[in-house]
Amino acid sequence: MSKRAKEEHNTTVAEQELNDQHTATQEQTATDEQSLQSLTLNHRNVIAVTLFSMIFGAGNLIFPPLVGALAGTASFAAIVGFIVSAVGLPIMAVLAVSFAGGFRQLAGRVSPKFATILAVVIILTIGPLFAIPRTASTSFEMALVPFIHDGSQQWLQLVYSIVFFAIALVVAQHPEKLAKILGRFMGPLLIAMIVILFVMCLLLPHGPIQPAKGSYAQGAMVQGFLDGYQTLDLLSTLYFGIIISANxxxxxxxxxxxxxxETGIAGLATGVMLIVVYGMLGVIGTISGTLQPIDPATATGTDVLSNLTTQAFGSAGTVFVGLTFIIACFNVCTGLLSTASSFFSKQFPTVFGRKFSYRAWTVLFTFIALIISNLGLAQIIRLSMPVLEALYPIAIVLVLLALLEGPFTSKFRPVYLWTVVFTAIVSISQCAVSLTAVFGGHLTWLENLLNYLPFQQQTLGWVLPAIIGTFVGVIVQFVRGNRPVQQ
Structure with a gap:
């Protein structure tokens, strides 16, 4: 090749490289512009319904009607309290985790070891110990118990739970297929079912609204707030926030x-849906309470809905609602089983020096949930409440501190540690008292000590210690000055 030809060739190559760079720059600019665009209305609806479906499970269906039935004439105040803890706190958790970049990053502001321990406890709570077993127990009580009259309930529940969890175990091996079912099918189906029940309630003749019963007679709003813990939504949404952000x-x-x-928009849209749905379910429970009295000591919420569907729809209606519960609980079960197993397979890939895969964790958690589910729904709820009394206050203060990150806690980082420590001392002590009482014992000395705290009668004795911990954290920061925080 001649010198002139080489020069022309080099010039052509250089021009082509410049053109390629220009094209790449244009493509990057277009990508950047595209990344700045907001979601379309359709995509926002999909995200909001997906979040709603992830949140709305068995507990969300049974507890609002129970609140309405027990609160009676005080049901409005009780449902408001319930909405604060069952809607407000979870939506704030979605925002807090999203802003922090994940739950580990959020809890790690206290300490990395604390983040790991709290994550394990929360995953076990929303997984094999309480939430997953509750899906089988709730669906069984709604779908089959109304038709069992020969004393064979215990054996039928065992058979049902074996089949239920066996199918869930198989489906959980393919977690990537769950989102479409939850976002596009289960959410709209459940909302439609609730709307039908609500309309039928308004048309159903009923007697006068009953007065408040049990603990609702003394403080309906506070008791509604505490019963909102039972949805487990604050704990579960500590992990859902980052998933929604990824979507x-x-x-x-x-x-x-x-x-x-966009996460905030999805959270607000989901919050509105939950408020409307909880309001309708509260009315359903209030009307159901006029049709057949329930015992505050033994009622679980399933009996509240069963009483109503029997009156409004007869046996066919009970079958329809029961099947809806099975589908809803099954999807939530597989989702929670996948979440728990994914977390543990990454956090603990080996156990006692041997590899423990995702599939092995699903088998183990399924077996544990199978055993616990046969204790019965009422017993699962009684056992879970003390644990929630320990975890919820810690989760609440973490979320609130994260939402104050910009104006406050970023400048006073020790606040995270000291607020959580002071809160945990009280909440774990309350858990010990309540759990001992569940098994028939008494920690009188500890109970008397806790009773000195303001709001302890409403199980909110942790509030003042949390405030004190915040002030201690601020003081520690002032004493420390600008020295870096050691974690």
Whole structure:
């Protein structure tokens, strides 16, 4: 090749490289512009319904009607309290985790070891120890118990739970297929079912609304707030926030500020849906309480809905609602089983020096949930409440501190540690007292000590210690000055 030809060739190559760079720059610019765009209305609806479906499970169906039935004439105040803890706190958790970049990053502001321990306890709570067993127990009580009259309930429950969990175990091996069912099918189906029940309630003749019963007679709003713990939604949404953020990014929103904005929009939209649905379920429970009295000591919420569906729809209606519960609980079960097993397979890939895979964790958790589910729904609820009394206050203060990150806690980082420590001392002590009482014992000395705290009668004795811990954290920061925080 001649010198002139080589020069022309080199010039052509250089021009082509410049053109390629220009094209790449244009493509990157287009990508950046695209990443700045907000979600379309359709995508926002999909995200909101997906979040609703992830949140709304068995507990969300049975507890609002129970609150309405027990609160009676005080049901409005009780449902307001319930909504604060069952809607407000979970939606704030979605935002807090999204802003922090994940639950580990959020809890790690206390300490990395604390983040791991709290994550394990929460996953076990929303997984094989309480939430997963409750899906089988709830669906069994709604679908089959109304038709069992020969004393064979115990054996039928065992058979049902074996079949239920065996199928869930198989489906949980493919968690990537769950989102479409939850977001596009189960959410709309459950909402439609609740709307039908609500309309039928309004048309159903009933007697006068009953006065408040049990603990609702003394403080309906506070008791409603505490019963909101039983949905487990605050704990579960500590993990859902980052999942929702990832789904938003998958739609093409890349800029972090836009992701947070869309997460907030999804959270608010889901919150509105939950408020409307809980309001309808509260009315359903209030009317059901006029049809047949329930015992505050033994009622679980399933009997409240069973009484109503029997009156409004007869046996066919009970079958329809029972099947809906089975589908809803099954999907939640497989989702929680996948979440718990994924977490443990990454956190603990080996056990006693031997590899423990995702599949092995699903088998272990399924077996544990199978055993616990046969204790019965009422017993599971009684055992779970003390644990929730320990975890919920800690989760609440973490979420609130995270939402104050910009104006406050970023400047006073020790506040995280000291607020959580002071809160945990009281909440874990309350758990010990309540759990001992469940098994028929008494920790009188500890109970008397806790009774000195303000609001302890409402199980909110942790509030003042949390405030004190916040002040201690601020003082520690002032004493420490600008020295870095050691974690």
């Amino acid at each position: 938003i990014r998958a739609f093409g929103v890349k800029k972090e500020s836009r992701v947070r904005r």
